Amino acid sequence: MDKPSGRRATMALGSLDEALKAAVKVQAADPNRFVLQQYICSHCGSKQTMRSKNEFFTEGICSECEETTDIEKAGCNFALLIVDGKAGLAMDDEFLKPDAKS
Numbered sequence: 001m002d003k004p005s006g007r008r009a010t011m012a013l014g015s016l017d018e019a020l021k022a023a024v025k026v027q028a029a030d031p032n033r034f035v036l037q038q039y040i041c042s043h044c045g046s047k048q049t050m051r052s053k054n055e056f057f058t059e060g061i062c063s064e065c066e067e068t069t070d071i072e073k074a075g076c077n078f079a080l081l082i083v084d085g086k087a088g089l090a091m092d093d094e095f096l097k098p099d100a101k102s
């Protein structure tokens with residue numbers, strides 16, 4: 001897979017399908033967890049985080065340059081949001097490792 005030519009953001013990207021499957025698995029493990037889809041804008045290279053919890057999209061409009069990225073082509077990842085009082089946003093690049101299990 002070609003890496004987007006991101007100038008500012010770095011993030012491991014998987015295919016939309018891979019990311020979605022991994023996100024479902026991670027989220028299902030605990031009801032206090034939510035996932036937020038993330039991708040890297042293929043126009044300006046900034047990392048974008050979707051605002052809808054547990055929803056994945058095939059394209060996204062960049063909040064910085066307002067261009068549309070085809071996420072199915074560009075790939076994506078997700079952030080894990082834990083809302084148990086100690087809210088945190090943890091990037092999850094683990095699923096891209098071939099031996100990652102959760």
Ligand SMILES: [Zn+2]
Nearest residue numbers: 041044062065
């Ligand atoms: Zn952009």
